[in-house]
Amino acid sequence: MTAHPIFVAPSLLACDFGQLHAEVRRAEAAGGDWLHCDVMDGHFVDNISFGPAFVDAAAKVATVPLDVHLMIERPDHYFPRFVKSARNITVHVEARHDVAQTLAAIRAAGRTCGLALRPATPFEAVAPFLGQIDLLLVMTVVPGFGGQPFMPETMPKVRAAAAARARLGLGFRIEVDGGITTATAPLAIENGADTLVAGTSVFAAPDAAAAVRQMRGV
Ligand code: DX5
Ligand code: ZN
Numbered sequence: 089m090t091a092h093p094i095f096v097a098p099s100l101l102a103c104d105f106g107q108l109h110a111e112v113r114r115a116e117a118a119g120g121d122w123l124h125c126d127v128m129d130g131h132f133v134d135n136i137s138f139g140p141a142f143v144d145a146a147a148k149v150a151t152v153p154l155d156v157h158l159m160i161e162r163p164d165h166y167f168p169r170f171v172k173s174a175r176n177i178t179v180h181v182e183a184r185h186d187v188a189q190t191l192a193a194i195r196a197a198g199r200t201c202g203l204a205l206r207p208a209t210p211f212e213a214v215a216p217f218l219g220q221i222d223l224l225l226v227m228t229v230v231p232g233f234g235g236q237p238f239m240p241e242t243m244p245k246v247r248a249a250a251a252a253r254a255r256l257g258l259g260f261r262i263e264v265d266g267g268i269t270t271a272t273a274p275l276a277i278e279n280g281a282d283t284l285v286a287g288t289s290v291f292a293a294p295d296a297a298a299a300v301r302q303m304r305g306v
Contacts, residue, residue, distance in 0.1 A: 091253065092261050092282040095121035096300045097155050099265070100146060101137055102234045102287030108142075109149045111291065118296035119304070122155040122175070124265070124285045126234075129160035132183055133232035140169040147173035157204065157265065157285075158183075159231045164190040171197045178202030178225050178263075181213050191220045202263065206231060207239050211248040221260045223283065224249050228276070229266025234287040238267030243279045250280025273303040 098120040103111035115123060125143050130136040147154055153175030160166055163179035167190065170177055177194045181187055181203055194201035202223035205214050207230055214224060226245050229236040242264075249262050264276045265285035273284055284303055293299035 091250075091259065094277060094304045095261070095283045096290075096303050097122035097124040097263070097283060097285045098290040098296075098300075099124040099126055099234065099285050099287030100142075101126040102291040104291075105138070105142075108145055112146050112149050114296060115290060116150070116152055118290060119300040120152060120290070122153050122283075123150055124287075125154055125156045125174070126287075127156060127158050127160060127170070128232065129162075131161040132180065133159045135232045140166075140173075143170055143173045155202075155263075155285075157202075157225065159204075164193070167194055168197065171199055174199055176200040176202055176223060178204050178223060180204045180206070180231075181217070182206060182209055187217055188220060191217060195220075195222075202261075204231075204265075205245070207242050211245045211252075214249075215252065218249075218252055218256060218258055218260065223261040223263055225263040225265055225285075226281070227266055228264045228268065228272075231266070234266075236267055238269070238272040240272075240275065243275065246276065246279040246281050268303065270299055270302040274305065277305060 098115035128137040156174040164185035191201045200222035204225035263283035264281040268286045269289040
């Protein structure tokens, strides 16, 4: 039993950028609860994806909330440029910023705030911030690219997050991101995840709606 209803957040990283508006509509028609926007700066991760203009373009036709995942070195400097179009803004604990200050500033800007950690980062690194977040993003692949295989060794961190949330009486969502498919979603949910980022498994699915339904567990 998870604390929140299961959400599926298709990742636009896996969509056809040349058909962005159609892809946004397709992900929503498939039942996506949020649209996940993977922003990469080529420094924090070894890839460059897109920036605020792309997210604003998606927001032009999106009717569901945008969940922006900043895989960038300076999220404190750049997050304001996403406030217009994002509902949630997630920053990495490993990036070069004052984590508590950035999280508070995102909330002060009227958005929910998330904190993400790489597979190699221990849960203890985010423990001090659990009382200040609306979402914890446990990366289930090394950030930077879609289409990578799910890393089951990240599941103890999801369990630790769910246990800490219960122990502390907190209400943040637990999101997983990377290699989430109809095959791996049940394991993530069983360990306590309630928000599933899915790129390839939605946009490359022959039937995206069936994939979303199956991942959600219905
Ligand atoms: C990695 C990205 C991916 C993407 C989803 O930095 O964050 O995890 O969202 O990728 P797939 O295609 O594995 O669902
Ligand atoms: Zn992501």
